[in-house]
Amino acid sequence: MRVPIEWLKDFVQFELSPAELAERLTMAGLEVEELDSTPQGEVLVLYITPNRGDCLSILGVAREVYALLGNACQPTPLFERLNTLILNPPDPDPGEATHYARVEILDPDLCPRYAARVIREVRVAPSPARVQNRLLAAGMRPISNIVDATNYVLLELGQPLHAFDLDTLQEHRIVVRQARAGERIRTLDGREHAVAPPMLMICDAARPVAVAGIMGGAETEVTPHTRNILMESAHFNPLSIRRTARALDIRTESSYRFERFVDPTLVLVAQYRVCELIEEWTGVAAVPGVLDVYPKPYPPRELTLRLARAEQLLGFPLGDAEAQAVLQRLNMRPEPSGKRTLRVQIPMYRYEDLKREVDLVEELGRVLGYERIPESPPAGVSTQGKDSPEGAFVERVRTILLSAGLQEIVSHTLEPKNPLQGSYPVELRNPMSDELRYLRSSILSGLVSVADYNRRRGIVDMHLFEIGRVFRMGDEPGSYQERLALGILMTGALHPPHWTGKPREADFYALKGVIEHLLAMLGIEAEFTDALPHGKEEQFPDPRFHPGRVADVIANGKWLGRLGELHPTLQRQYELRRRAYLAEFDMEPLHALALHEVRYHPLPTQPPVLRDIAVIVAQEVPVARVFTTIWQAGGEWLESVRLFDRYTGAPVPEGCHSLAFSLVFRHPERTLTDEEVNARIEAIFDALQREYHAQPRR
Template structure:
């Protein structure tokens, strides 16, 4: 917003340098971005400053608005024009209704529409002073009528438009929606086709303006114009913004309407323009202004506590100074008793963003100057914030995975509808329903995810395409679904891990060896051990996993996690042709299974005694079931059971597999002898044979 300082002085005086004024405006929230002299020709120059007006201060997009701010800050008198009484005296006897009809069919998008008719207008060049005013702020003079509408817009911040009344079909103005593909040629020559969402100003045949944005070439004022219909209106800011963006038209008018104009000043700015047209173009103003204003807006009233203003600002400005600032901005203080603690402040229409007490306090801070607010250290007490169990689990799991060499990924909470269905049974019931988005940002992000795995797999495929063939990722986030016969959606906090491709070079893995089921199972066991959770492992019945290389972990009746190899066909469909190892943890179920308090166990005083046992057992028997039975039969001396070898081959009987366990025996009272360990070992062998049909394997 460019402001001419000489022009400002018509409404408020100040006795300070330009530099001091610029500093004052900047400290009050109107940042001065530039100030420079402008050459008007003929040896004339004028000082112009450019202000950065934030969107909530649309009232400062005018010289009167900026002058009001200066008056409020300095306390100097503010004397804007008062054209309304003079307009009443300037009306001629002919009624405007005989020359023009106005219909507002969209009061929701145009809450106020006014029009004046001026006859016997002589269009020509503007006088020198008016041209200089416009040139100083970067506008090009056109003719006296158009220049006056631009001058008043920059004076009041109220856009106006002048139509050649003789070019309007049936001398009628309609505020309406456009029809489908309705043609329009703007003043700048842009040819458009409107959709029905566009608000237009039209005559009985065609659009003559895109409301609040730009007029049409078919009704513009030219040197042949003798009768003018002068429009002044208030349009919905959102609709103006949408139309301006959609149709690619930007103007000084749309810039102001988007930020909101003073609905009460619509007629004042129109009166000012009409009087100037009469003065500079010799027009006659027909009486009886058209003013369609079906729902007048009530002025808001806000209670302001002086003590609260002092508390927020950390100052002691005093009641009189605070009220003086507010009155200087044009706000009306209803109760003016200085002994009162609370004041009722009436907000004028040109300040629609003032809605709460804190807004008024901000105005006081602005006018007093942000640089005058004392700097104080905040005083308060800090209360410790304890993480929730689920948050603690995620934090610890994230740290452990980073130590294991995995990288964290962050994906959208949306995925393709196909992936949401294919991975629905991750932790949702089979009859649950994925949640589709009403307005997705793209077709491949149309549904809320039901598992974290698709995002990780897609990230791995992207890495493979870019040459990174070894990918290890994890992610923490929510999954979403709607249970059967319910309306409310369910969100579950999850933690997922994925590994694919060859291992990075190291001493523990052969060069080129790819990640396999046991790698991901080891990661899961590491996480569960870290939380002190004992789980029972059962086959995982999920369609997206390899049935022979997958397992589900239960703590009691709650499933806390699953892991395995992704089904090869599904992995290939998602862009990966190598084994994909995955695991996913139900964080809330895991949090419920984590011991409330960890118990301290002193280091044993006596050493362990070790035995190995190799057994032949039927292939369907799960190793976890065997481990549980060994622990049960080996009590109370058996301290650890570890499976370290599994073998299946031609050398074994058909349908059998060989499992080798390392057993550790220990007593808290003494060092065990073979004579004490052997009976326990034999009871283990006997239990395995009787309950699982297992036999010792011959060496």
């Protein structure tokens, strides 16, 4: 916001130098980024925070100067007159304006107020030189007396205005409604836009003639041939303006202000002021009356301020008269309401900013000066800091996976629509862009995106993991669930090339081995099963995984996660040159089932007994179930089971395979005999034959 000091002094007279004024404003929270010297004089370049849209005007800054300087400045008659109109707006009178135009609001939620005035038989010409110089100093280009008047009032009061050529409006009507599918509009910048609901449009009887609160249409603009004007002044929903401006990629002085909330009482004040200036510059008065449609007025807001509480928060004593004087200069009209208690009326231009008692305390602090807060060292008892149990577990999992040779990544929790999302992703109400529209519902989407990013730069061997938050819609409408998830991606060679031979490629079993290592280090005994549906919202079969190369991990009846090969369709879509293998785990059940203490066992004192067995079993029987049966039948002396060979072909029957296992038996207190071990081997063969019709190979 550029504020020419010469223009500012139309509202408040003061003796401070520009540098001193800049220092006072900055210390009060209205940061002056630069003092710019122009042919029109010194200009304050202000950074306005989003909550202070009322300061996007000369009058708004003048109010701040008056509040800060108090008796050291003098408000001008113009300041007093406009300030009184804003605090006590007059009742509108339609007068003769109804003979020349009509206004209708079809969507009062997006446009709570719209006012129009008519100016007839006016001559479009250049504006006065003084006005042009002020506009140039404020960063605006002079165009004509009518357009310059709207821009002048926008800068002066902070209320955007727009002038239509009344004769180009069909039926001389204004209809404020949402855009309809298929409608288009060419704006003043010459660009043509396709508009659609819920974008708010200013229309005549047949078509959109302006994008509400953002930019007017080229077909109804004021030209040198214009004679009759319809002047628009309105109040729009900030969120609607922000969404439409972003969707159409249009940023204007008007949209910048409407996005930050504009005082709805300014609608009429700006109308009176702009018509006053046009009459002063052209000698043509507006048609008596104003068409003011205000279907949804804002209710007034009053807050209670306890001065004792203000002293407690600010840390310095506060006089009752002093506090009332500050609030009075801020147009809050304080009234006593009990012992050291004030009832404060919030002016409409601070409606979105001052909502709680603590906001009023902040106003007192910044106007009186934070330098009044006494300097004292912090005092109190500090607690010993440590990580949360969840954070400590995350670090434990991270350490295990790093030791397994994986590399950690951190991806964004916001993402575009993608095929790796779940069924019901959480969509943001006001996304910054389409690329950041959804909260991720799966940790896998970030991993695959990183793999795609690196693949485009020639890196094809990647073994990655990420631990992060994922989000899904909740059971209640409008609610969502947030949980911590672990994702793993492996693709390409498992180690760099070596002269001893070609490196092994990552496959399903390499990923399974990493997961088995993780579970073993966490002390979790789990089994790998066929993928089954879990959660009421999940698609099944899971479209992210190859349908024949996917498994679930189950422990104590709880679903821990899923692993498998990336679906070939998605592999082609992301143009990954090699097969990619993914795993996703819910950290909550992992944390619940993990052992949180280290358990040590003494070294064995007795010798082991080794046995190798081989069985022929149908290929449709999961090997994991064979392992389970061997462990159960082997008894308490069975120490380890390892699959060391798999064979198909003659003489093994078709549809079967031969599985060879290495078994280790050990008794903790004595040496086992051959007879004892052989009895256990026979029990294992019997169990496998009984459950799977397996045939031993002796």
